Amino acid sequence: GAGVSQSPSNKVTEKGKDVELRCDPISGHTALYWYRQSLGQGLEFLIYFQGNSAPDKSGLPSDRFSAERTGGSVSTLTIQRTQQEDSAVYLCASSPTHGGYTFGSGTRLTVV
Amino acid sequence: QQQVKQSPQSLIVQKGGISIINCAYENTAFDYFPWYQQFPGKGPALLIAIRPDVSEKKEGRFTISFNKSAKQFSLHIMDSQPGDSATYFCAATAYGQNFVFGPGTRLSVLP
Numbered sequence: 709g710a711g712v713s714q715s716p717s718n719k720v721t722e723k724g725k726d727v728e729l730r731c732d733p734i735s736g737h738t739a740l741y742w743y744r745q746s747l748g749q750g751l752e753f754l755i756y757f758q759g760n761s762a763p764d765k766s767g768l769p770s771d772r773f774s775a776e777r778t779g780g781s782v783s784t785l786t787i788q789r790t791q792q793e794d795s796a797v798y799l800c801a802s803s804p805t806h807g808g809y810t811f812g813s814g815t816r817l818t819v820v
Numbered sequence: 821q822q823q824v825k826q827s828p829q830s831l832i833v834q835k836g837g838i839s840i841i842n843c844a845y846e847n848t849a850f851d852y853f854p855w856y857q858q859f860p861g862k863g864p865a866l867l868i869a870i871r872p873d874v875s876e877k878k879e880g881r882f883t884i885s886f887n888k889s890a891k892q893f894s895l896h897i898m899d900s901q902p903g904d905s906a907t908y909f910c911a912a913t914a915y916g917q918n919f920v921f922g923p924g925t926r927l928s929v930l931p
Contacts, residue, residue: 712863741918749924751864751909756918764918799863806915808854811863 710734712812714800720818721790729785729815733802740783741809742775743799751799757783758805790819822847824912826922833929839897841925843910846891850912854919855884855895858907867908868895900929 713732721727733740742754753767757777768774772790777783787794797816801809825844833839843853854869870877870884870893877884883896897904910922 751921751924753918753921758916801863806852806913808866808869809856809864809919811856811865813861813863 712800712802712810714798714812714815716815717813718816718818720820723792723819724789726786726788727790727817729787729798729800729817731783731785731800731802731812733781733783733800734810735781736804737802737810738780738805739803740777741801741803742783742785743801744796745799745814746796754785754798787817790817792819795819822920824910824920824922826910826925828925829923830926831928833900833927835900835902835929835931837900837929839900839904839927839929840894841908841910841927842892842894843912843922844890844892845912845920847912847914847920848891849914850920851915852913853884853886853893854911855882856909856911856921858909858924864909897927900927902929902931905929 715730738759740757744752755775756764772788775785795818797814799814801811803809827842855867856864857867858864868879868882870886872888881898886893905928908925911919913919
């Protein structure tokens, strides 16, 4: 596609529920990243996929967070047993092997 | 060593003025330095980027100045406009690694 697509754009969930956030990267981009941005804050790195290599999960804040990338394309970020502190905008980006990121518009997650 | 420091945290500039945002890094392996612009409710968008083999890159009203020996780089916005009001993030990366972002600068350009 023309850009990075994320869905849903907004998600409201109850505390304790699981959520799945989806990212469709730009076709042909080998790298895919997930970041989290709390209101008015910077970009917190979560996880990085590069081609067929093992993902860099060093930014995941707890074992409630996981992500997968199927077929080197679409990625899903899963948050289990959501907590109120998980409320944030979750941004996905993709890039060629070494180049600028293209970000999606994000999923705004609200845990009530 | 993986941090990128960014200043100021916020900046107010009059229309037509020059906006300057500064970043500093420690990791000498970094070899790509982009700047991102983010409007409220949107994802960050690549604005301009530089590699360390040049000291300056200009695209329209936006210029990156790069000082390799000082490990610093800066974004200059000439003739700042109210439409430039946004949050700006600098970043740095080395080949095969994820980007390290600065904490952001909120720019307000007054009409």
